[in-house]
Amino acid sequence: MAFEVPKTAYSGKIKEVKLGKGDKAVTIGGESSYPFYLFEGEMPHPPRIAMEVFDTPPEDWPEAALEPFAGVTDDPVAWAKKCIDDYGAEMICLQLVSTDPNGLDRSADEAAAVVVKVAEAIDVPLIVWGTANHEKDTEVLRKVCELCEGKSLVVAPVEEGDHKRIGAAALAYHHTVAASTPIDINLAKQLNILLGNLGVPDDSLVMDPTVSGIGYGIEYCYSVMERDRMAALTQQDDKLQYPVICNVAKEVWKVKEVKVSEAEDPKMGDPRKRGILLEALSSMSLLLAGGDVLIMRHPEAIKLVREMIAELTAK
Amino acid sequence: MALTGIEIFKLLPKTNCKECGDPTCLAFAMKLAAGKAELTLCPYISDEAKEKLSEASAPPIRPITIGVGERKLKVGGETVMFRHEKRFENPPGFALLIGDTMDDAEVGRRLERFKQLEYERVGLLLRPDLVAVKSESGDAGKFASLVEKVRQNSDASLILMSDQPDVLAAGLKVSAEAKPLVYAATKDNLDAVSALVKENSCPVAVKASGLEELSKLTTKLTEAGINDIAIDSGSRTVRQAFEDQVIIRSAALAKKFRPLGFPTITFPCEMTDDPMKEAIIASMFVAKYGGIIVLSDFRGESLFPLLVQRMNIYTDPQRPLATTEGIYEINNPNESSPVLLTTNFSLTYFIVSGEIENSKVPAYLLVKDTEGLSVMTAWAAGKFVADAIGPFVKKCGIAEKVKHQKLIIPGYAAAESGGLEEELPGWEILVGPREGAHIPAYLKSWKA
Numbered sequence: 001m002a003f004e005v006p007k008t009a010y011s012g013k014i015k016e017v018k019l020g021k022g023d024k025a026v027t028i029g030g031e032s033s034y035p036f037y038l039f040e041g042e043m044p045h046p047p048r049i050a051m052e053v054f055d056t057p058p059e060d061w062p063e064a065a066l067e068p069f070a071g072v073t074d075d076p077v078a079w080a081k082k083c084i085d086d087y088g089a090e091m092i093c094l095q096l097v098s099t100d101p102n103g104l105d106r107s108a109d110e111a112a113a114v115v116v117k118v119a120e121a122i123d124v125p126l127i128v129w130g131t132a133n134h135e136k137d138t139e140v141l142r143k144v145c146e147l148c149e150g151k152s153l154v155v156a157p158v159e160e161g162d163h164k165r166i167g168a169a170a171l172a173y174h175h176t177v178a179a180s181t182p183i184d185i186n187l188a189k190q191l192n193i194l195l196g197n198l199g200v201p202d203d204s205l206v207m208d209p210t211v212s213g214i215g216y217g218i219e220y221c222y223s224v225m226e227r228d229r230m231a232a233l234t235q236q237d238d239k240l241q242y243p244v245i246c247n248v249a250k251e252v253w254k255v256k257e258v259k260v261s262e263a264e265d266p267k268m269g270d271p272r273k274r275g276i277l278l279e280a281l282s283s284m285s286l287l288l289a290g291g292d293v294l295i296m297r298h299p300e301a302i303k304l305v306r307e308m309i310a311e312l313t314a315k
Numbered sequence: 316m317a318l319t320g321i322e323i324f325k326l327l328p329k330t331n332c333k334e335c336g337d338p339t340c341l342a343f344a345m346k347l348a349a350g351k352a353e354l355t356l357c358p359y360i361s362d363e364a365k366e367k368l369s370e371a372s373a374p375p376i377r378p379i380t381i382g383v384g385e386r387k388l389k390v391g392g393e394t395v396m397f398r399h400e401k402r403f404e405n406p407p408g409f410a411l412l413i414g415d416t417m418d419d420a421e422v423g424r425r426l427e428r429f430k431q432l433e434y435e436r437v438g439l440l441l442r443p444d445l446v447a448v449k450s451e452s453g454d455a456g457k458f459a460s461l462v463e464k465v466r467q468n469s470d471a472s473l474i475l476m477s478d479q480p481d482v483l484a485a486g487l488k489v490s491a492e493a494k495p496l497v498y499a500a501t502k503d504n505l506d507a508v509s510a511l512v513k514e515n516s517c518p519v520a521v522k523a524s525g526l527e528e529l530s531k532l533t534t535k536l537t538e539a540g541i542n543d544i545a546i547d548s549g550s551r552t553v554r555q556a557f558e559d560q561v562i563i564r565s566a567a568l569a570k571k572f573r574p575l576g577f578p579t580i581t582f583p584c585e586m587t588d589d590p591m592k593e594a595i596i597a598s599m600f601v602a603k604y605g606g607i608i609v610l611s612d613f614r615g616e617s618l619f620p621l622l623v624q625r626m627n628i629y630t631d632p633q634r635p636l637a638t639t640e641g642i643y644e645i646n647n648p649n650e651s652s653p654v655l656l657t658t659n660f661s662l663t664y665f666i667v668s669g670e671i672e673n674s675k676v677p678a679y680l681l682v683k684d685t686e687g688l689s690v691m692t693a694w695a696a697g698k699f700v701a702d703a704i705g706p707f708v709k710k711c712g713i714a715e716k717v718k719h720q721k722l723i724i725p726g727y728a729a730a731e732s733g734g735l736e737e738e739l740p741g742w743e744i745l746v747g748p749r750e751g752a753h754i755p756a757y758l759k760s761w762k763a
Contacts, residue, residue, distance in 0.1 A: 003566070003574070003575075005566070006566050006569045006570050006572075036554075038554070214620055216662060216666070218627050219632070222398075222602075222628070223397070223399040223632055255669055266615070268619055270614075270615075270616045274616035274619065276591065277595070278620050280591070280595050280598075281620045282624075284595050284599060285598065285624065304592060305595070311553035314552070314554050
């Protein structure tokens, strides 16, 4: 029996989306095979990592996550610059934590002013992520879209409940939309259709399948992402042929398993390394399921994932 | 491909003797095709037909068992490329490497860690599986005494690692009845190693350079009657090792290519010197088709994430993980601590209990069995409604633990508050937050 390498029959391709502007713009998508199945197809743009910046000093981060950003966590501009200059960030994701109505509830004007400052200060693509509260996100992200005209942001999350108003603003000021749905392939497809009907062009749409980390339901988003890719690449489902963005770091670093100390539970080992690995291993799993952009936090976790991307795509 | 009922029928005696318990040979054939009957029920089947049928009905990736007793490991037997198509069956085994040039103290520490590093999660015990004993010195006596030491001090299943048949033979002499995996048969030692594993009836791993050579070696082994095989393509770069895993799995499943229809053995420990990097490479093999994953060392900070990832990926997508019904005490509650209620979907439980822990507020969490459904789904399915919750709250015994009668229910079950006040006379039903993230703020303002 002679050995013959089996090949998947692909009939579709992921659309290419350019994020940001100028020299530092980043193109994602374009895959014609399952993630890293380079013996079957192409992955013209390897997955990218956006580094996370909070718009207000984080309150519940464990020491391991704060330490790399000591001195800048109260200044989003300095923080973003540190990510780029010291840690080589190719993209920044500004998490608008301060706007949460159940938290600081900072106004849209104030929040948008911070986004403008960060957008002015950096030249890499900027993702702006709200709090998934429809009313507040509508207010905040519309303002952000308007004030950052010409910056080609990615605005997120755009959900079914607020897609018209945020989508319209993104469209008017030429930003990319991250269509966010709760871990469900049919809902994802439906929202992509709705945004298409609204006029959002294919090259300005990415999908957020709603992800979680290891131990907190990663198997659900893992399988939904695999199904998305299967439908997009082998079943000609063109309404799922969009790059996927994974807002993973904030899910990983909030759980008790990254916080418990070695003294409390010696079997859990070094908490710093454990946090880094929970982030890196969660991210790795999502990459294998079809992530195109990962929003990550710890520089060492990022380094590990970057190396894996480089080695998986090595010639 | 598996045979159809008609194809099987052609191989049967066609006498309709009924001795198998079915009225006709055709009916029996149909049952065989559906996997609902065993071929041995037919007393008149010819040897030739038996061979053809058992070959056709063999799983595309052969399941193999390493070790004996409670801690034996079954790997292989996989039937799909993607877990959502059915499920992944047998989680990969994690193996701890111990070399015969390590000093006694180091060997002792490693065996101790192997024993210690076990974790309980959703009522499941997560723990590693194997110790890989490696001959680094080439000395048969040294190897055998290390194998003996590992056996005396651990219930791990074993992998014996050497490319020298005499070293492997020495190891087998002191461990054959424990059914270790013999690593490895190669093109240079195939005859000697295959004689060894045949004599000792142990599973064997084949190491080759590339898939072509690997297929040739496994074919030789199966021709010699050896079928319990694990395979190593020899690739040690990330890209090639990943591609090999995918190709092996799809060749076995899509093409029914028997020479690669075996579980794989992978070596993150030989792909990097950095333990952190090793862990992320291992996680790639957990997701993508590793059968056995050999690590240079076990540390809590890396083994715990890997064990949980493995549990997640190998969970049956059709059967949600659930936790046990009952009262969970968080942050040492007392008689005036708040009482919260949620469902037994494991994720719901993790999130709610995690947020209560984060709040630092001592509390009781009542977990109601909803067959693993989340709050909203369970409510919609009628499993988390007043007349189901009421009796549970009464019988769970929380009334004896607290002196107040206040119950906090999830925001998404707010519609049940009226019904619950009827079901639980004297109790005040408080509607808590909808999202777990808002629990700490809610609890901090709670007064008994």
